[in-house]
Amino acid sequence: MALPLRELYLDALELFTAEALAAADSIGLPSACDGWTIADVVLHVVATQRSNVIAPLERTADPVGPTSERADLPAVRAIGAWERTAREAMTIVDACADDEVALLYFPTMDLVMHAWDVRWGIARIGLASPLDLPDPLLAFAEGLPSRVHDEHVRNDVVFAPALTAPAGASRTAVVMAWAGREV
Template sequence: MALPLRELYLDALELCTAEALAASDSLGLPSACEGWTIADVVLHLVATQRGNVIAPIAEGAAPVGPSSDRADLPAVRAIGAWERTAREAMAVVDACDDEQLPLLYFPTMDLTMHAWDIRWGIARIGLADRLELPEPLLAFAEGLPSRIDGAAVRTPSIFAPAHPVPPGASRTAAIMAWAGRRV
């Protein structure tokens, strides 16, 4: 059974927070996002969650949409900025009206994919196993190809070109390869 979008978002927020905290001593390592460190991903999440969740829901501002921008903070402050952002986003989403829930679609996707990207950075050097997405978030991610215009999302600010899926790849690895990640 699919979880409602609010619950999916909160699960993705929790997963991403756990991954960011687990990688807090490794912020300078490369992430699965080409050219981005783990800190870059965390700072990007600060910017996107503030611009696509907190501002539109709490303040009624227009969402900023997909962005490759990263918060203008030094990497050493990334985790603190993320923890504040995650707490604020959780409170805003917990209190939001049902009419505002469609605003959570892109941020849920962003959190889910970037949780994997963060873990990839520490897994590639043996500090952790590769992340297998929890079933509700995996099902949400696997539904992306049928719900979005594939050509429209193949841009530097959303998804790189798809990578081939290695033989025997997990479901998580397959959707991440579709999303342009090296698995």
């Protein structure tokens, strides 16, 4: 049975947090996102969670907006920024009204994809094995191709063109190849 979106979001938040913390000593390594370090990915996720979860559900102005946080924060402080953001997001999502849960779809997708991107950065040099998503998040990710339209996600901002996963690739790798990641 599929988890409700609020629970999926909180699971994705936990997964991304675990991956960011595991990569904390390797924050300058390249990620799976072309041209981005792990720090860049972490700071991007800080920005997307602040603008898509914290600000809309908190209903107050975001005092440290996503653009200023990413542009002004040194890479070595990315993990601290993420930890603060994750705590705020968890508190807000735990308390959000049921009619606001639909707002969590994109942020959940962003957390899942970028958790994989962070792990890729340390797995490619042998510091970890490739990330296989936990079953509920894998089911969510496998459903993305039927829920999003290519013309809305195939661009410089969301997903690169779909790639073909190698024969025998894991289910997670197949989803990531669909999302334009080299697996």
